Amino acid sequence: MKKVISPQTILYPAPSVLVSCVSGSGKANIITLAWVGTVCSEPPMVSISVRPGRFSYKLISETKEFVINIPTTDIVDKVEYCGIHSGKDVDKFKETGLTPMPATKVRVPLIKECPVNIECKVKDEVHLGSHNLFLGEIVAIDIDEEILTEEGRINYLKAKPIIYNNGEYWKLGERLPISHR
Ligand SMILES: Cc1cc2nc3c(=O)[nH]c(=O)nc-3n(C[C@H](O)[C@H](O)[C@H](O)COP(=O)(O)O)c2cc1C
Numbered sequence: 001m002k003k004v005i006s007p008q009t010i011l012y013p014a015p016s017v018l019v020s021c022v023s024g025s026g027k028a029n030i031i032t033l034a035w036v037g038t039v040c041s042e043p044p045m046v047s048i049s050v051r052p053g054r055f056s057y058k059l060i061s062e063t064k065e066f067v068i069n070i071p072t073t074d075i076v077d078k079v080e081y082c083g084i085h086s087g088k089d090v091d092k093f094k095e096t097g098l099t100p101m102p103a104t105k106v107r108v109p110l111i112k113e114c115p116v117n118i119e120c121k122v123k124d125e126v127h128l129g130s131h132n133l134f135l136g137e138i139v140a141i142d143i144d145e146e147i148l149t150e151e152g153r154i155n156y157l158k159a160k161p162i163i164y165n166n167g168e169y170w171k172l173g174e175r176l177p178i179s180h181r
Pocket residue numbers: 016029030031032033034035036049050051053054055056057079080082083084085086087088131164
């Protein structure tokens with residue numbers, strides 16, 4: 001038997017990322033997001049879903065750029081901090097000690113401590129209700145050399161991504177064997 005429950009947001013696990021953004025006057029900010037995803041391969045595109053009340057929403061709408069920084073499990077406390085404090089009240093780079101670094105294709109700073117940084121330009125915005133969806137084209141990707149395999153791919157075990165499960169943070173477990181391979 002299945003129990004039918006009311007429509008709600010239960011699609012987990014989700015990635016937990018730090019999105020950096022900057023105002024037109026150069027003030028940088030960081031927001032923690034879980035509602036992010038890959039949405040197209042040619043051109044490579046991602047989506048981020050942001051409540052219009054967020055300080056970061058204002059910045060991303062203004063400059064039409066953002067960077068998705070993939071944090072490691074080592075900095076989970078900083079991820080939580082950036083998800084409960086607003087850039088309206090605090091300088092999150094200063095308070096967390098995270099280091100801003102120049103990006104290659106956008107004015108938004110990368111976060112040095114995150115081994116993967118995905119530079120994006122906003123192509124479209126969709127008003128959904130509580131959240132607005134930004135569709136971003138990936139214009140550059142910056143990766144720490146130490147987490148690359150010899151073939152130049154990301155070793156995700158070394159990247160140590162944080163997995164978000166409806167209020168809890170988790171880490172990657174074991175690779176599943178596939179019987180026909
Ligand atoms: C794990 C986690 C995931 C979050 N995901 C989202 C999200 O997908 N969209 C969103 O608008 N806010 C999300 N938030 C809330 C914002 O990060 C939070 O409101 C933040 O303080 C906003 O910062 P800002 O005002 O500086 O932009 C999330 C928070 C946490 C802790």
